[in-house]
Amino acid sequence: MSDDPVELDSRRGMAAQKATGLRRILADAEAHAAVLRERQLQIERELLDAPVTSWPEAAAKARYVLNLYYATLGAQDSHHRDLVASVLKDFARLDSES
Template sequence: MTEIPIDLDKHRGMAAQKATDIRRVVADVEANAKLLRETQGVVEIQLLAVPATSWPEAVAKARYVLNLYSASLAPSDTHHRDLVTAVLADLTRLSGEN
């Protein structure tokens, strides 16, 4: 028995290698999405539990919620997308950020 691993991908056709690569990428994306959902849940619990103590904290919370809302909009809903963009720009301008 040899201790050198055999690269089985070399013994398969290109289509099979690409299919394996796609499955690996999809598995990675699904794992990352699960981690992101878990992290998002923790962040949202903290946002609900702790009231903002300053305008910058309130602005950060508002940005988070507006970005969530914007992500749920249909691509064709340009009116609401433009409204979210304008409000985010207002928040940036009024908070003194560049």
């Protein structure tokens, strides 16, 4: 009897191997997405709990909220997309000037 593990993938057909690979990739992606969601909630809790002490901090908080809003806009809402992009450009310009 051998203590070496048996490579089961080699005993199955290509379609089954491919399906297993896809399931593994999907499970990995879902795990990463869960970590990212938890990190986003942690950031948002910090943004809620910590009052800003300067204009750059206020701009960073506003930039985060604007990016969340921008992500919810549909492609047909070009006016609001342009408005958010303009405000974000203003923040970047003011950051570089200071």
